[in-house]
Amino acid sequence: MIAMSEISQESIAAVDALLGRPARGLRNIPVTDENGAPRVIQVASLVENKPFPTLFWLVDPVLNYRIDQLEARGLIAELQQRIDESETLQDSMRKDHEAHIALRN
Numbered sequence: 185m186i187a188m189s190e191i192s193q194e195s196i197a198a199v200d201a202l203l204g205r206p207a208r209g210l211r212n213i214p215v216t217d218e219n220g221a222p223r224v225i226q227v228a229s230l231v232e233n234k235p236f237p238t239l240f241w242l243v244d245p246v247l248n249y250r251i252d253q254l255e256a257r258g259l260i261a262e263l264q265q266r267i268d269e270s271e272t273l274q275d276s277m278r279k280d281h282e283a284h285i286a287l288r289n
Contacts (some may be wrong), residue, residue: 198222202243209236221246229288239288 185258187261199222223244226250227236236270242248267273 195222199225199243202245208232214216217244234263239284 189288191210195213196207196210199210199213202222207225207227209228210225211220211228212226213224215222217223221244223242225241225243227239227241229236229239242251267277
């Protein structure tokens with residue numbers, strides 16, 4: 185994990201602009217576009233001594249819009265149905281949840 189002091193001021197300013205406010209608990213920018221613009225940020229598990237709800241945030245407005253369109257067409261319900269019908273996917277999802285818990289800790 186990259187400490188906030190290792191993130192450039194330019195990158196912090198770009199994240200702040202994408203969020204429309206100063207980023208709280210910013211720890212890393214693990215995904216950028218081909219020009220170095222932030223696409224995904226990683227936030228601390230605790231911010232101001234309170235649990236923060238999400239570890240990774242998609243901040244790219246174009247990707248957010250594309251995902252919103254997919255969700256509006258029912259993608260989440262389709263994926264949930266696939267998971268409900270597959271023990272293999274359920275096991276994979278359980279392992280992903282465990283890995284996420286470990287990462288948050």
